[in-house]
Amino acid sequence: xxxxxxxxxxxxxxxxxxxxxxxxxxxxxxxxxxxxxxxxxxxxxxxxxxxxxxxxxxxxxxxxxxxxxxxxxxxxxxxxxxxxxxxxxxxxxxxxxxxxxxxxxxxxxxxxxxxxxxxxxxxxxxxxxxxxxxxxxxxxxxxxxxxxxxxxxxxxxxxxxxxxxxxxxxxxxxxxxxxxxxxxxxxxxxxxxxxxxxxxxxxxxxxxxxxxxxxxxxxxxxxxxxxxxxxxxxxxxxxxxxxxxxxxxxxxxxxxxxxxxxxxxxxxxxxxxxxxxxxxxxxxxxxxxxxxxxxxxxxxxxxxxxxxxxxxxxxxxxxxxxxxxxxxxxxxxxxxxxxxxxxxxxxxxxxxxxxxxxxxxxxxxxxxxxxxxxxxxxxxxxxxxxxxxxxxxxxxxxxxxxxxxxxxxxxxxxxxxxx
Numbered sequence: 001x002x003x004x005x006x007x008x009x010x011x012x013x014x015x016x017x018x019x020x021x022x023x024x025x026x027x028x029x030x031x032x033x034x035x036x037x038x039x040x041x042x043x044x045x046x047x048x049x050x051x052x053x054x055x056x057x058x059x060x061x062x063x064x065x066x067x068x069x070x071x072x073x074x075x076x077x078x079x080x081x082x083x084x085x086x087x088x089x090x091x092x093x094x095x096x097x098x099x100x101x102x103x104x105x106x107x108x109x110x111x112x113x114x115x116x117x118x119x120x121x122x123x124x125x126x127x128x129x130x131x132x133x134x135x136x137x138x139x140x141x142x143x144x145x146x147x148x149x150x151x152x153x154x155x156x157x158x159x160x161x162x163x164x165x166x167x168x169x170x171x172x173x174x175x176x177x178x179x180x181x182x183x184x185x186x187x188x189x190x191x192x193x194x195x196x197x198x199x200x201x202x203x204x205x206x207x208x209x210x211x212x213x214x215x216x217x218x219x220x221x222x223x224x225x226x227x228x229x230x231x232x233x234x235x236x237x238x239x240x241x242x243x244x245x246x247x248x249x250x251x252x253x254x255x256x257x258x259x260x261x262x263x264x265x266x267x268x269x270x271x272x273x274x275x276x277x278x279x280x281x282x283x284x285x286x287x288x289x290x291x292x293x294x295x296x297x298x299x300x301x302x303x304x305x306x307x308x309x310x311x312x313x314x315x316x317x318x319x320x321x322x323x324x325x326x327x328x329x330x331x332x333x334x335x336x337x338x339x340x341x342x343x344x345x346x347x348x349x350x351x352x353x354x355x356x357x358x359x360x361x362x363x364x365x366x367x368x369x370x371x372x373x374x375x376x377x378x379x380x381x382x383x384x385x386x387x388x389x390x391x392x393x394x395x396x397x398x399x400x401x402x403x404x405x406x407x408x409x410x411x412x413x414x415x416x417x418x419x
Contacts, residue, residue: 005017019036020034020036021036021038022034023035027050027054027055028054028055029053029054029055029394030054030391030392030395030399031054032054032379039377040377040378040379041377041378041379041399041402041403041406042378042379042392043378043379043381043389043390043391043403044380044390045259045392046263047381048201048231048232048237048258048259048390049258049259049262049263050259050262050263050392051259051392051393052262052313052392052394053392053394056262056264056309058305058308059264059305059306060264062301062302063264063265063302065301066298066300066301067297067298070082070297071297072296072297073296073297074292074296075294075295076290076292080297082295082296082297082300083104083295083296083297083300085300085304086295086299086300086301086303086304087101087104087269089303090102090269090271090303091271093310094241094242094254094271095250098273099254099272099274100273100274100277100278101271101272101277102271103270103272103287104267104269104294104295104299105257105267105268105269105270106267106268106291106293106294107145107268108142108143108148108229108255108257108258109142109143109145109148109149110143110148110268110291111255111256111257111268111270112145112147112148112195112227112229113143113145113148114270114289115193115195115227115255115270116134116147116148116151116192116193116195117147117287117288117289118253118270118272118289119134119193119225119227120132120134121285121287121288122192122225122276122279123192125279125283125285126279130189130190131190131191131192131224132167132190132192133169133187133190133192134151134169134193135168135169135170135180135191135193135195135224136151136152136153136168136169136171136195136196137153137170137171137172137195137197137200138170138172139154139173139200139202139203139205139384140152140170140173140196140200140201140202140229141153141154141197141200141201141202142195142197142229144156146161146163146164149161149163150165150168151195153170154202169187169191171183173196173200173211174205176208176210176211176214177210177214177215177218180194180215180218181214181218184221184224188221188222189222191222191224192224192225193225193226193227193252193253194215194218194219194224194225194226195227195228195229196215196226196227196228196229197228197229197230197231197232198212198228198230198233199233199238199243199345199348201231201232202384203343203350203384203385203388204343204345204348204350204386204388205343205344206344212246212248213248216247216249225252225253225275225276226251226252226253227253228242228243228244228251228253228254228255229255230242230243231255231256231268232258233348234254234258234259234260235256235260235310236310236316236347236393237259237319237346237347238319238345238346238347238348239319239346240316241316242254243345252272252276253270253276254270254271254273255268255269255270255271256268256271257269259306260302260306261299261302261303262302262305262309264302265302266293266299267302267303268294269303313393319346320346322347322391322393322395323345323346325397326347326349326391326400329400329403329404330342330349330351330389332404333351333404333407338351338408338411339351339353339411340352340354340358344388347390347391348388348390349388349390350383350386350387350388350389351387351388351407352385352386353365353366353369353385353387355415355418356415356418360384360385362385363384365414366382366383366385366387367382368414368417369382369387369410369411369414370387370410371410372409372410372411372414373387373407373409373410374410376405376409376410376413377402377406378402378406378407378410380407389403389407391403
């Protein structure tokens with residue numbers, strides 16, 4: 001008999017046990033099937049990973065062919081054609097005028113670690129080794145590797161794990177860049193890079209146009225690199241192919257994961273801009289970073305298939321249309337008093353929640369709302385005093401109604417329980 005306690009589940013107390021209706025056994029389209037035979041509509045795109053729906057045929061067939069023809073090939077000290085094709089497709093998608101080279105990784109957290117290393121080496125090899133500080137945003141999430149854990153601006157027990165944050169600073173994103181400017185006035189000559197999520201994954205807080213404008217101007221003034229963590233926002237999620245496509249100038253490094261393979265394979269990528277790539281090429285510098293499972297044939301084939309699928313469905317038109325429907329849906333939720341506000345952009349939205357006295361919900365209270373919504377047949381993502389809606393791009397009108405109904409019922413039931 002299988003030991004139900006053999007698996008140690010992420011981000012939950014170690015003593016948690018799960019009933020059959022919490023144990024997933026399959027997924028298809030936009031729904032997840034559980035061990036008790038029930039199904040739920042997934043309004044998180046499988047934790048942002050599966051915008052093309054579970055079991056997308058084009059992606060699964062591409063992975064199957066690649067793993068049959070070349071079950072494993074490494075990128076240590078030699079290329080292979082699958083990774084070359086994927087890198088070329090990514091550069092073409094993100095525009096060759098903005099990016100020049102691709103470094104493959106295995107997760108968003110590992111890619112953020114690599115981006116920190118890349119920025120620091122860039123400055124050391126240019127003779128500015130004092131530029132070692134990395135600046136992130138308060139409330140941000142970049143992963144739980146040691147480097148990305150230090151960079152994450154959420155409180156995630158960093159002190160418990162002795163995460164070294166001596167060379168990391170955090171500033172607010174809600175003051176249009178004033179705190180960042182103040183920090184740079186003191187330590188600008190020591191800053192290697194500023195790392196931002198265009199929409200913060202925790203809470204779906206979109207950077208304002210004023211913040212982005214200030215960030216780009218400060219880069220011109222102080223010279224630091226900008227790293228855009230688009231693990232959550234890439235591939236059409238906010239209405240454009242990449243959220244930073246709206247920026248007047250490109251970041252120096254673009255980090256991608258999640259939707260990169262439609263969740264079929266563990267993969268991430270750093271798209272490196274001309275400024276950084278050209279210096280490494282000119283200097284003949286070696287970037288000491290490698291991951292055994294990065295850019296394998298299966299991962300690379302999935303990336304190419306995803307890009308082809310995004311073109312096939314005309315993803316920007318699809319997501320802009322879905323975003324309009326979501327905007328109408330969430331506006332009604334606010335006007336009906338179900339939620340108190342909406343954050344985010346495009347198809348990546350947060351619904352702010354308060355108790356009967358108008359106080360923002362605590363973490364445990366938010367999880368109770370998430371459970372109540374799930375009991376009504378829909379899976380949503382918890383956020384700080386909010387729940388997040390991150391639907392797959394193929395959500396039908398009926399599925400939007402189903403999501404709306406479950407959110408309304410779940411919030412109402414949670415309020416009754418806490419009253």
